[in-house]
Amino acid sequence: MSNLLDVENLWIKFPTRSGVCEAVRGISFSLGRERLGIVGESGSGKSVTGRAILRLIRPPGTVEADRIDLEGRDILRIPELEMREVRGQGISMIMQDPKFSLNPVMRVGDQISEAYLLHADTSRAQAYARSIEMLEAVSIRGPERVYTMYPHEVSGGMGQRIMIAMMLIPDPKILIADEPTSSLDVSVRMQVLEIMDRLVRERGMGLIFISHDLHLVSRFCDRVLIMYGGKILESCRADKLHEARHPYTRGLLNSLPRLEAPRDRLDVLNRDPAWLDQPSVSGML
Amino acid sequence: MNGILIENLNVWFSEGHDRVDAVNGANFEVPAGGSFGLVGESGSGKSTILRALTGMVKTWSGRMEMLGRELGPTRDRSFYRAVQMVFQDPYGSLHPRHSVDRVISETLQLHGFSDIDNRVSGLLEDVGLGPEFRFRYPHQISGGQRQRVSIARALASEPEILLLDEPTSALDVSVQAEILNLLTDLRKQRKLTYLMVTHDLTVVSHLCTDIAVMQLGKIVEILSVEDMRAHKTSHPYTSHLLNSSLGRRREATEAG
Numbered sequence: 001m002s003n004l005l006d007v008e009n010l011w012i013k014f015p016t017r018s019g020v021c022e023a024v025r026g027i028s029f030s031l032g033r034e035r036l037g038i039v040g041e042s043g044s045g046k047s048v049t050g051r052a053i054l055r056l057i058r059p060p061g062t063v064e065a066d067r068i069d070l071e072g073r074d075i076l077r078i079p080e081l082e083m084r085e086v087r088g089q090g091i092s093m094i095m096q097d098p099k100f101s102l103n104p105v106m107r108v109g110d111q112i113s114e115a116y117l118l119h120a121d122t123s124r125a126q127a128y129a130r131s132i133e134m135l136e137a138v139s140i141r142g143p144e145r146v147y148t149m150y151p152h153e154v155s156g157g158m159g160q161r162i163m164i165a166m167m168l169i170p171d172p173k174i175l176i177a178d179e180p181t182s183s184l185d186v187s188v189r190m191q192v193l194e195i196m197d198r199l200v201r202e203r204g205m206g207l208i209f210i211s212h213d214l215h216l217v218s219r220f221c222d223r224v225l226i227m228y229g230g231k232i233l234e235s236c237r238a239d240k241l242h243e244a245r246h247p248y249t250r251g252l253l254n255s256l257p258r259l260e261a262p263r264d265r266l267d268v269l270n271r272d273p274a275w276l277d278q279p280s281v282s283g284m285l
Numbered sequence: 286m287n288g289i290l291i292e293n294l295n296v297w298f299s300e301g302h303d304r305v306d307a308v309n310g311a312n313f314e315v316p317a318g319g320s321f322g323l324v325g326e327s328g329s330g331k332s333t334i335l336r337a338l339t340g341m342v343k344t345w346s347g348r349m350e351m352l353g354r355e356l357g358p359t360r361d362r363s364f365y366r367a368v369q370m371v372f373q374d375p376y377g378s379l380h381p382r383h384s385v386d387r388v389i390s391e392t393l394q395l396h397g398f399s400d401i402d403n404r405v406s407g408l409l410e411d412v413g414l415g416p417e418f419r420f421r422y423p424h425q426i427s428g429g430q431r432q433r434v435s436i437a438r439a440l441a442s443e444p445e446i447l448l449l450d451e452p453t454s455a456l457d458v459s460v461q462a463e464i465l466n467l468l469t470d471l472r473k474q475r476k477l478t479y480l481m482v483t484h485d486l487t488v489v490s491h492l493c494t495d496i497a498v499m500q501l502g503k504i505v506e507i508l509s510v511e512d513m514r515a516h517k518t519s520h521p522y523t524s525h526l527l528n529s530s531l532g533r534r535r536e537a538t539e540a541g
Binding site: 041042156185186187188189190212213214251252255256257258259260262263264265266267268269 | 461487527530
């Protein structure tokens with residue numbers, strides 16, 4: 001079994017007053033030791049997919065799947081206590097906004113050590129040393145000083161790097177990054193991506209990169225799944241994204257303003273209702 | 286006539302020990318009917334310039350002119366009639382309990398228009414919203430439609446200058462294209478002057494003809510979009526921004 005993660009026929013549903021909302025409708029994909037991008041607009045189901053893998057969808061929302069296997073072990077049906085082991089050590093997730101995902105009343109360093117202490121049988125002193133090492137690994141200058149800071153004292157880019165340090169310290173097999181850079185400035189964005197890229201490659205992790213930025217994904221990932229209306233419309237190699245065939249993908253690509261090719265008017269996406277009824281494309285390897 | 290002229294503008298917050306100089310000696314001008322972009326990272330002072338122009342920040346020195354009139358410490362109604370702003374977040378900038386109709390007609394009332402009913406439907410049509418949107422509330426419409434309402438509200442007083450503060454950064458790319466097209470059309474139809482603040486170089490190069498690059502409160506370079514496309518930059522920070530938005534650094538690191 002070479003795949004890190006296999007997801008088959010995943011459905012995510014939320015009951016509402018006006019009927020059941022199907023956020024994700026029967027998608028299948030797998031992840032090897034690669035960088036897999038999931039792109040789509042808001043409401044396409046990309047973020048809930050990431051959350052469902054970690055079983056973070058709260059009731060009344062329901063998750064159904066034929067299987068969600070982490071290295072051959074079905075994590076959909078294991079008890080919650082075992083799932084806690086999986087979160088962090090098996091799979092960890094970088095959330096979109098560091099401001100809302102870090103504990104505001106706890107020093108950032110303690111939050112990183114906590115993540116390590118929970119998963120490794122070790123002493124506080126060692127956890128401190130590892131945290132400092134990790135902060136250095138994400139290119140933070142003066143890690144001893146940053147360790148003692150509170151989240152409101154760090155900038156957005158720094159906060160995001162702290163989140164990355166926290167998520168990587170238990171040495172997970174899979175990292176899910178949900179729009180990790182969309183709240184950052186362009187120059188900081190590249191820096192954070194480079195750090196993630198380096199760590200993922202060095203440690204041989206699998207990365208699921210969730211984003212709405214097509215150009216970013218095509219540069220950064222190996223493979224891309226394009227989601228629309230809770231389905232995978234297209235699956236292709238990231239460097240071949242610009243040759244994508246599906247009219248939705250083409251529409252998205254054409255609606256972006258381009259620096260090197262100025263146009264008077266941008267193409268507007270015409271949505272075809274038939275896309276919603278198409279069967280989902282398999283993202284299996 | 287100049288649309289906007291700014292000479293040696295300084296803006297600061299707090300006094301004494303806590304003083305923060307947000308903008309340092311900024312100079313630029315936008316001709317009437319022009320479109321000018323301010324780019325830079327968060328904290329570079331680009332939004333602060335907009336706030337100083339509209340009078341939301343009082344602590345500034347230097348010279349600011351709009352439509353040939355020098356700006357003093359206060360702004361009168363004719364200023365707000367000629368200058369309007371579109372904000373970044375369409376979710377936060379509309380009153381959640383006011384319908385689209387009320388949002389726009391209130392602005393019209395404040396500026397003393399009489400045929401409000403006709404004007405509201407005309408404005409909605411101009412921004413591409415059908416009459417069915419008129420009596421909806423913000424939570425009943427999508428982000429792109431909300432941004433259209435914000436634009437309609439800004440256009441209500443028949444302004445000559447629109448200040449755009451990251452008008453598309455909260456929107457999906459397909460919706461962003463619609464809003465950018467709308468802004469392009471409106472500028473042509475109404476001969477508007479745009480001053481746009483953004484961190485996205487591709488958006489600014491689409492909508493504007495000239496760009497000022499800001500870093501740490503200073504304008505480090507003013508250049509035309511053509512020069513930027515041709516990589517004719519003189520300041521290293523501009524090329525750095527340009528390369529990061531084109532993703533050159535990653536290719537460079539992979540090759541090396």
